[in-house]
Amino acid sequence: MQFKRPEHKINLNPLQRGGILTKEAREALIEFADGYSVCDFCPGRIDLIERPNIKKFIHEELPEFLGCDVARTTNGAREAKFMVMHSLATKAKKKAWIVVDGNSHYSTYIAAERAGLEVAETENTGYPEFKILAEKYSETIEKTKRKGEVVLSVLTYPDGNYGNLPDAKKIVKISHSYGIPILLNCAYSVGRMPIKMNKFGADFIVGSGHKSMSASGPIGVIGMKKDWEPLILRKSKRFPNKEVECLGCTSRGASIITLMASFPKVKERVKKWTQEVEKARYFSKELEKLGLKQLGEKPHNHDLMLFESQIFYEISKKHKKKGYFLFHELKKKGIIGIKPGLTRNFKLSTYLLTKEELDYVINSFAEIIEKYRNFIN
């Protein structure tokens, strides 16, 4: 075969752990592999197709799952963010602003830049926890309002660097107290942990199919309050059935069928979130025993964690493979997903790994440290 992934037993990449397909999705993928195969019975828009029943999925199951009134699939979480920002920018009178948390994903900034919006960011608390405090939103909004209209707040929940979960409810309240709608970027939570937009009172929620809902890429989901439907899902003047921000249809193909096929299992797995958090905490504690340090919130509340590792960094300085030694050592043990070249700071995820698999990873780290004991001063 021409295209091969690296062989591995365990993939620790946070980007990958929630996107591993279910058995059901693999079957559906093979059945619907061809180009436009979900469109055999298209009535004119992807979310209205009933065979396969995309209509029921998008109009009933997805809103219920996200805790929102109206939902759509998109080509990804970033595309969903752009859709909202672009709609709000179109409506804004002049150059407008959004306020985001200081741990935002780069695609939040780029979606804003593409929409012609300026970005003001709230600071995090810095090393070692890098927390986003609700109060900072008031401060940043106050300051930004003096510069221009603020059309949206964004909160990354959790962020993709530290896996921190800020007080979303409080931040939503603060944003609303200034009359500013708020979007929750839940690319690392929707599909992993139980989360409902309406429990936080937010206006928009965005999730990622390929990141956290066991779907083939690229696909995202967006949920919103009914009030926003006329703006965000506004219809074309010339083609009254088509939604302008969706360019008519979005996730046409293999991506949506895998999202739908995995969905029943995804709904079940979020119920076991407490166990996932317990496993993450156990893993964090064990790595710290080896001399690593977990950054971000402690005790941690999410499977995505950033570790600081002076030990591996010391080894890398003397190893002929430099920073790449860690990647190679782990790969020999069948473990991938830590970014090649990184040793001093690296992130990983424990999501859906068994206790046995985690112990295997912990032991592997221990063995690598042992192997290079004489490299460490």
Add this chain to the structure above:
Amino acid sequence: MQFKRPEHKINLNPLQRGGILTKEAREALIEFADGYSVCDFCPGRIDLIERPNIKKFIHEELPEFLGCDVARTTNGAREAKFMVMHSLATKAKKKAWIVVDGNSHYSTYIAAERAGLEVAETENTGYPEFKILAEKYSETIEKTKRKGEVVLSVLTYPDGNYGNLPDAKKIVKISHSYGIPILLNCAYSVGRMPIKMNKFGADFIVGSGHKSMSASGPIGVIGMKKDWEPLILRKSKRFPNKEVECLGCTSRGASIITLMASFPKVKERVKKWTQEVEKARYFSKELEKLGLKQLGEKPHNHDLMLFESQIFYEISKKHKKKGYFLFHELKKKGIIGIKPGLTRNFKLSTYLLTKEELDYVINSFAEIIEKYRNFIN
């Protein structure tokens, strides 16, 4: 299995014929089924990944194939059109216009609407050929320039209703004589027939992976002249490695791996285009012998054809299944892809069907007519 496509021997849907995966793409799809699986070795942007070698594909093979200087993958042809229009709209001083052919796909209008651009359209020649004449572009551009700035011309090559192939070279020349760049929407040609942007002298070319390049959806391609790179692929101010209109990365996942895996065969198949045109013409002639009428250009130059059928329409008026009878009769014979409910006008494609398969379809149509002979006055 929960999700099943309708069983069939032959699918005549023009949307589907060019999107059937190659064996190589099916294998790659299974290997790279999981969410973000192409990103195992991500250096920060999808078009720079070397394992699998997306970099070589996007930066060498694709530009050569499209006959352009710079290429990217997108989430689809419509997303590629929006990318260009949005960039041009951002640069335009006031409310600006685009000029499109009267056979444009709806997504061209919607991409313009989303970008805040007005659309002026050239007329086609009407029934029965619905041709787009080059001269009409001069007329429409002249008229539109009086209303405001024209930032782009679009030519659909071929269109998705009649499968007509206008004189692209001449239309490009006309557009350029007014200093207006031109985009070729080649969703039904790139991957089916030999086509090079530079042979026409156009500025942009757009294609569809799931429609015509044997890729799983959603994915598209865009090619452009080097001069346009600084605008269309402008970098983020804050993240200088990321391209704003791509939101950083586009076709992350199964879609790009299937596009790449099918690509060697796609490059080969376009060389056999003459045979495809011959088959289409044969099919058209045979259906006309049965009393149907092929609309659009004659003799026809593309596999996508629209047929007018007074006979099936007459039958439908007396049949208890109404317009749906044709779909059901064909389905019984293992033929799908003609839109359920249609009898009077329907489009289909002969692309990559063998002579034997086409004869089977022709005979099936003949048998259905024979079966309902007494329904026809």
